[in-house]
Amino acid sequence: MLATRLAKSVLIVCLLSTSVCAKDTKPEVDADGTVTSPAARFPFSVYASPQALQRFRQIFDEARAAPPLGGPIEASRKFYGDINDARAERMQKLYPVEIKASKIGGVGVDVITPAGNAVDKKRVLINLHGGAFLWGAGSGGLVEAIPVASLSRIKVISVDYRQGPEYTFPAASEDVENVYRALLRHHRAQDIGIYGCSAGGVLTAEAIAWIASQSLPTPGAIGIFCAGVVDMGGDSAYISPLLMGDPVPVDPLQLGMLPYFKGADMKDPLVMPGSSPAALAKFPPTLLISGTRDFALSALLRSNELLSEAGVATELHVWEGMWHSFFSDPELPESKAAYAVMARFFERELGRPAHGPNRKPRP
8 A cells, every 4th residue: 555655646557357257348468568457356365364354345435535745744653653552552561571661872762671581682673664764763764673573582682763744765774784783782793684565674674784785794683574675666565555455556665765765876775785696695594484475575575585596594484365464463363373473483593503505593
């Protein structure tokens, strides 16, 4: 839905027509491979949970109520902040943690510590929240951090990195570097993990390229969720809006359209690590998560291919019927399954010897 709202204009084209169409209509395929269908219907996936179906219906009301992008940023931050505040409150009831606002490396953070005594004190995770590099600070980060901290028993540092429109690239990468440098004073690099969803997933990839450019040791493992090391594109950029009940954009969302990337060279490996096999070869084991209705799915799948070609150990999970950042809703069975995957991955990968081309995830 974000891709659609950011597009300058929309036109219903390129409709996938693998479902039931009107009897007197047939899809047409142009010379460039564009498929146009006058009519199509897409039932919700039979493999998704009943809870997901109920939530899927609610998404449309939220989308209609969202303030227009391009308007006052305060309105968008309040709108999504209210949604994330409610989610974080529900999360805390399901996943007990302690939350403390702090500063690390001069950067504002929230420190999320698992409740109880059985806390892993050697390892630590850095969470980079989503929100189009425009919103998501505070409760947006808590939504992504609370369940992972609780299940993994690993402390999570959620970073309030600088965003647009007030700041531009590489401000967020610099903030992640400062937090990472501070953590290196007390933790080995292989005991530190970084992860994020949507804009946070993009920033996770950028942070690894940035950290390597600063001659810092690479963290032990990372998670890129609902994002990729390449720009948005591919089939999902067109199919996802359709499956989510939105008009299909003439052109998909590109990161360069976001205020944060104003003036940035989108071919720079520090902005788009997927443009450089050499940059990707420095990545640690990477967990990739998305859903079949996520507009970023194609970018994530392409990222998995590029990382594998660069010799990086990857683990890929795609949930049927799920949309962009689906695991932000804690009650969904699919969300709980995703949290478990995240926790297991970091429990397994952090603390192992330095990564390399021959290093594979443990079974």
